[in-house]
Amino acid sequence: MPASANDIFKQIATGLEALPQEKRKALVSKTKSVFVFDVKTSSGQEKRTLNLKKDAGSFSEGAAEKPEITIAIAEPDFVALAEGKQNGQKLFMGGKLKIKGNMMLAMKLDGILKELKPQSKL
Amino acid sequence: MANVFAGGAECSGGNAMSGLMKQYSRDRSLQQDHTTRGSQRDRGAGSSLFRRGRQAARPGIEANMADEFLRKTASDTRSAAGGAFEFGALGKELDAIPDLGGPPPEALARHPAHAEWAADFAHEERQHALVPGGASAMAHPEWQEFDQAFTAAAGRTEARSMSGWESEFAQFDAQHSLGQASSGAAVDPAMHEQFEKAFEQAGTAWETEFAEQHGDAWASEFTKEQDATTDNMDSRAALAATAGQVVDIVNESDNPKFKQSSFLQFMRKLRDQEVVVEGNKVVEQRPPVGEAASWTAEFAQEQRPGGWASEFAGESSAQAEQRGGWASEFSGTQNDATQGSWSAQFEQQQQQQQQQQTGGPQEHALGDQWAAEFAQQQEHVDAEAPGTLSSEQERLREWTETYRQNIAHLAQEPEDQQWQELAKAWELQAARGDDGLGYEASINAEYDHYPFQMDNPYMRDPAALSAARLPTQYRSLQERIMEHEAVVQLDPTNAEAWHQLGQLQQENERDAAAIAAFRNALSHINDAEAAGDARISLAVAYANENCRSDAYAELERWITEHPVYGRAAGKAPAIPGSDAAFANDRHARVEQAMLRAVQARPDVLDARLQTSLGVLFNLSGEPEKAVDCFRAAVQARPADHMLWNRLGASLANSGHFPEALDAYRHALELRPEYVRVRYNVGITCVNLGQHREAAEHLLTALALQLPNVNGPMNAHSSMPPAVHSTATTDSLWTALRMTMNLLERPDLAARCDERNIGAFQGEFDF
Numbered sequence: 001m002p003a004s005a006n007d008i009f010k011q012i013a014t015g016l017e018a019l020p021q022e023k024r025k026a027l028v029s030k031t032k033s034v035f036v037f038d039v040k041t042s043s044g045q046e047k048r049t050l051n052l053k054k055d056a057g058s059f060s061e062g063a064a065e066k067p068e069i070t071i072a073i074a075e076p077d078f079v080a081l082a083e084g085k086q087n088g089q090k091l092f093m094g095g096k097l098k099i100k101g102n103m104m105l106a107m108k109l110d111g112i113l114k115e116l117k118p119q120s121k122l
Numbered sequence: 123m124a125n126v127f128a129g130g131a132e133c134s135g136g137n138a139m140s141g142l143m144k145q146y147s148r149d150r151s152l153q154q155d156h157t158t159r160g161s162q163r164d165r166g167a168g169s170s171l172f173r174r175g176r177q178a179a180r181p182g183i184e185a186n187m188a189d190e191f192l193r194k195t196a197s198d199t200r201s202a203a204g205g206a207f208e209f210g211a212l213g214k215e216l217d218a219i220p221d222l223g224g225p226p227p228e229a230l231a232r233h234p235a236h237a238e239w240a241a242d243f244a245h246e247e248r249q250h251a252l253v254p255g256g257a258s259a260m261a262h263p264e265w266q267e268f269d270q271a272f273t274a275a276a277g278r279t280e281a282r283s284m285s286g287w288e289s290e291f292a293q294f295d296a297q298h299s300l301g302q303a304s305s306g307a308a309v310d311p312a313m314h315e316q317f318e319k320a321f322e323q324a325g326t327a328w329e330t331e332f333a334e335q336h337g338d339a340w341a342s343e344f345t346k347e348q349d350a351t352t353d354n355m356d357s358r359a360a361l362a363a364t365a366g367q368v369v370d371i372v373n374e375s376d377n378p379k380f381k382q383s384s385f386l387q388f389m390r391k392l393r394d395q396e397v398v399v400e401g402n403k404v405v406e407q408r409p410p411v412g413e414a415a416s417w418t419a420e421f422a423q424e425q426r427p428g429g430w431a432s433e434f435a436g437e438s439s440a441q442a443e444q445r446g447g448w449a450s451e452f453s454g455t456q457n458d459a460t461q462g463s464w465s466a467q468f469e470q471q472q473q474q475q476q477q478q479q480t481g482g483p484q485e486h487a488l489g490d491q492w493a494a495e496f497a498q499q500q501e502h503v504d505a506e507a508p509g510t511l512s513s514e515q516e517r518l519r520e521w522t523e524t525y526r527q528n529i530a531h532l533a534q535e536p537e538d539q540q541w542q543e544l545a546k547a548w549e550l551q552a553a554r555g556d557d558g559l560g561y562e563a564s565i566n567a568e569y570d571h572y573p574f575q576m577d578n579p580y581m582r583d584p585a586a587l588s589a590a591r592l593p594t595q596y597r598s599l600q601e602r603i604m605e606h607e608a609v610v611q612l613d614p615t616n617a618e619a620w621h622q623l624g625q626l627q628q629e630n631e632r633d634a635a636a637i638a639a640f641r642n643a644l645s646h647i648n649d650a651e652a653a654g655d656a657r658i659s660l661a662v663a664y665a666n667e668n669c670r671s672d673a674y675a676e677l678e679r680w681i682t683e684h685p686v687y688g689r690a691a692g693k694a695p696a697i698p699g700s701d702a703a704f705a706n707d708r709h710a711r712v713e714q715a716m717l718r719a720v721q722a723r724p725d726v727l728d729a730r731l732q733t734s735l736g737v738l739f740n741l742s743g744e745p746e747k748a749v750d751c752f753r754a755a756v757q758a759r760p761a762d763h764m765l766w767n768r769l770g771a772s773l774a775n776s777g778h779f780p781e782a783l784d785a786y787r788h789a790l791e792l793r794p795e796y797v798r799v800r801y802n803v804g805i806t807c808v809n810l811g812q813h814r815e816a817a818e819h820l821l822t823a824l825a826l827q828l829p830n831v832n833g834p835m836n837a838h839s840s841m842p843p844a845v846h847s848t849a850t851t852d853s854l855w856t857a858l859r860m861t862m863n864l865l866e867r868p869d870l871a872a873r874c875d876e877r878n879i880g881a882f883q884g885e886f887d888f
Binding site: 007011014018080083084085087114115119121122 | 737808
């Protein structure tokens with residue numbers, strides 16, 4: 001069964017929670033931004049806020065008021081992005097990933113997801 | 123080196139890429155997710171068409187363009203992939219084409235797409251046949267004449283029709299040579315010559331082929347392209363220029379100018395169109411249309427952004443005015459042209475064109491015989507069959523409408539300038555291999571000093587080291603680590619022991635310790651080959667630790683200092699440092715050097731080289747390609763447990779979880795105590811939603827990191843529990859904690875902080 005957006009959200013949430021404090025802080029200090037994910041699923045819109053602006057960061061339901069960037073994406077693409085089958089750039093170029101706000105932050109998306117989701121090691 | 127980019131039959135011989143390419147062809151049948159490769163191969167085949175023309179031209183072979191194109195796509199994956207790679211940067215871009223939901227290779231094979239092509243062409247012919255005044259497509263006078271004209275043109279290939287093409291390309295070549303000379307880039311004359319020769323032949327063959335086969339159908343396709351581009355420039359010249367541009371890339375693939383922006387941008391746009399064509403509804407809207415239509419659409423849409431065209435104009439100053447005018451006019455048209463006005467404009471332009479072409483002598487250097495032939499033909503069409511023309515226009519209008527619909531979504535894209543800015547930034551970032559989140563190895567003191575474990579029994583009793591020991595597979599991982607630590611402590615200059623120790627620590631899921639060990643190995647190695655091995659290992663460790671630029675540095679040193687490959691890499695035209703963006707393009711540089719190395723020894727499947735490529739592609743976020751490399755590597759060294767793990771990790775990082783588990787199983791059969799593989803299996807289980815299994819694998823890994831309670835060395839040892847807890851790795855605990863959260867066991871998640879697996883005993887099997 002393919003993963004759903006909720007599976008990925010859960011992985012992000014638990015991944016952030018499990019990250020050692022110093023790594024979380026390092027991630028925040030590199031990112032310093034609030035990301036909103038607006039994922040279109042078969043049952044509607046799922047919105048989550050990844051706050052990597054200060055302290056140790058947080059991941060929560062719903063959309064923050066003034067995110068630096070909002071990423072709108074369909075569920076299958078979001079799953080593919082999180083699983084490494086796609087990257088943000090390709091999705092963006094293909095019109096499958098829409099960005100509102102600071103577009104340059106979109107470039108950090110892949111890297112952030114990689115940090116939050118443990119990677120297989122060579 | 124000369125034949126690397128020279129193209130022609132040398133490439134299609136298929137021996138150039140050897141192992142890597144063999145893998146490409148073989149692996150496809152094993153992969154479940156074929157779509158990316160499918161489309162990638164399509165591109166590869168498409169680009170290699172130019173170079174493979176010689177074969178197509180062999181008399182008596184029933185090879186129309188479509189057939190040729192698709193036959194390669196469907197079956198000759200090796201050369202197709204080879205083609206892609208021979209393009210260097212182009213290949214890289216091509217491979218980066220996203221998963222578009224294109225047909226998998228099997229689908230192509232099952233439903234030979236050339237049948238669709240043929241059907242498409244046949245369909246066109248039928249449409250011509252329906253044209254008032256025509257009895258059948260082939261019997262229809264103008265089409266017959268058309269056909270004749272093309273045949274005639276083909277017959278005069280040497281004498282006449284090629285002259286236009288050739289002069290065009292000659293010009294182009296000359297300009298490029300000049301450009302290169304002035305920018306100080308060295309051109310390999312042999313390569314150049316060979317390329318020219320190959321192109322000449324390919325060009326001839328190509329044209330002949332068109333003429334022989336569906337000259338008319340192709341011509342109508344071509345006419346449509348004219349429409350799409352609303353082109354008041356000489357369209358034949360445009361096509362020639364296009365071909366010239368593409369072929370030129372083959373020649374110029376080492377030219378930084380190309381790689382830097384224009385072509386990459388062009389490819390990006392192409393890729394974007396791809397999404398439109400395949401990912402959107404093109405196929406649905408034009409059901410019988412196969413590759414031909416997408417190619418046509420691509421061609422047409424490529425022109426849209428105008429950047430490429432104007433870029434091109436910049437390159438060939440002789441043609442600049444003409445083209446520049448076209449580009450700007452076209453982009454003007456693009457934004458506000460309604461359906462009707464576009465068609466109207468096209469009509470108008472067609473008239474202008476005819477006036478130009480038939481009214482006066484061709485004054486441009488590109489005015490060529492072939493173009494004149496075509497123009498004459500159009501005259502005939504005008505004079506003899508006005509009804510046909512309007513009907514043609516009707517079709518063109520329809521086609522245009524479809525085209526507009528297909529590109530409509532592009533209008534909703536972010537504003538052009540912003541989009542391009544972002545594309546540029548992304549490109550730069552990709553060139554630097556920098557996602558802004560990598561780490562610098564130099565600032566991590568952990569990597570400088572190897573963390574020896576305290577209370578090593580072998581240090582207390584060094585004689586035990588030389589005592590008869592059980593073979594490797596019967597000794598525990600931790601025991602072997604202790605042994606090697608003792609060896610290097612007794613002789614810190616023992617590079618081999620350092621290297622092995624590093625590898626053991628990688629096996630043990632401790633990359634920081636591995637990095638320190640490999641660095642020590644490198645500082646005591648004199649032998650070039652051993653140093654190379656250590657560099658590859660170090661690059662792997664850096665990659666795992668997300669020290670991307672350090673990993674790139676090691677890979678680059680490995681390839682440039684390699685006793686054999688280094689020379690191959692060195693023969694490449696020097697990369698001028700003047701261009702900062704390209705100088706930063708470490709990935710392209712290293713990739714090219716490695717691919718050249720693959721080509722330098724086509725009959726050798728070098729597991730080291732494949733491993734380095736695999737690491738490289740993991741670094742660049744192209745794990746799909748890494749999978750192919752590691753498959754090649756395990757084929758060469760099937761008993762190498764580390765290679766099986768790397769294959770598995772690449773599969774997992776590209777989302778192929780079940781296949782990843784297969785590879786991991788191989789690794790575990792070879793090394794049951796392989797901690798890293800247990801960790802990786804755990805991660806893969808998380809991705810498969812099997813959280814409980816994940817926890818068990820992670821706990822097993824943690825248990826394996828603890829000193830072996832029953833091992834022989836334990837007789838000497840009385841390790842305090844504190845050592846036990848520091849022996850385990852943070853990454854394992856982080857993953858375990860995440861898994862406990864996924865299992866909704868916050869109580870156990872909290873206990874991960876204790877670093878004590880005892881807390882999990884009884885809850886999980888491990």
